[in-house]
């Protein structure tokens with residue numbers, strides 16, 4: 123794998139995470155439990171879609187096959203997506219959406235923090251922009267996990283169920299392969315495995331405050347970030363997200 | 376034709392309102408990072424407020440329209456991500472106008488220091504997000520009016 127191929131894959135991973143999770147949270151638009159949450163989720167989705175434009179825009183330039191961010195977002199099939207499985211998991215109830223958000227935000231904020239020092243100036247500047255927004259996402263999702271976890275009997279039970287359901291998808295964010303090794307060697311991005319300790323400490327702190335128990339089993343579902351095998355949920359998501367561009371290629375708003 | 380001076384162009388841009396908060400100009404908002412002539416081409420460097428802010432494309436269009444109206448045909452808009460936009464770049468005039476308009480200006484403490492309607496310090500947060508990506512939703516406990524707070528980033 124050439125350095126250029128590895129960088130392209132790395133950029134797809136970053137952009138697909140924000141694209142797919144951004145689309146997932148936008149599914150709440152208009153139907154969230156209360157207006158304030160509806161607006162908060164839509165604004166978070168908007169930040170993610172904006173960050174996606176930067177990551178996939180750069181990915182297209184690195185690939186050099188005349189694909190822009192829109193082309194990459196709307197004309198690839200499920201097996202070409204490189205997001206972690208966590209991002210494509212269904213919304214479930216509001217608690218599950220917020221838990222998924224927190225588990226991702228915690229990784230995202232730590233990872234972007236390291237990318238600020240990337241040897242690739244384009245990566246560093248996108249991280250600089252995104253990390254300010256993500257600090258805000260994390261503050262909100264962590265606060266909401268605590269409020270619901272340490273809330274009523276009902277909200278506590280739902281948050282614990284969400285954590286039990288989603289925790290097996292956490293491990294994939296810390297796997298590393300040849301792409302990561304190349305990025306680490308070039309000083310472009312850290313080896314994700316090196317961030318696990320910091321992540322665990324952050325998650326443990328928030329879960330303790332939320333009175334929730336972190337599952338002991340570290341089994342990790344994988345196959346998203348390397349495209350080996352996505353869950354059945356991604357195809358359904360893409361079907362909705364991509365249909366217009368697939369039905370009417372290059373349609374303009 | 377003689378080229379308009381850079382100072383003149385800054386003044387023209389200062390007359391272009393923010394599309395979502397029209398009481399402040401794009402210059403007040405601090406998103407115009409540079410104005411410079413490169414030979415015959417004017418290069419205006421703009422930084423986005425938030426990555427996904429839907430106003431970004433409208434802002435670019437407004438800049439282009441305003442400058443073309445002043446006779447500038449060779450125009451290039453350059454996007455700059457770093458240094459990332461911060462509310463520290465809001466002008467003093469911009470901050471005052473926001474408050475007059477009913478939007479509490481950003482504070483380093485992370486929340487408004489007073490209600491923009493009655494001046495009371497007795498305010499509470501309703502939501503970390505608001506009507507646009509750059510705002511949060513607060514309420515005054517004295518006059519009971521809700522208001523937008525311009526998030527500090």
Ligand SMILES: [Zn+2]
Pocket residue numbers: 490491492493494495515516517518519520
């Ligand atoms: Zn008041």
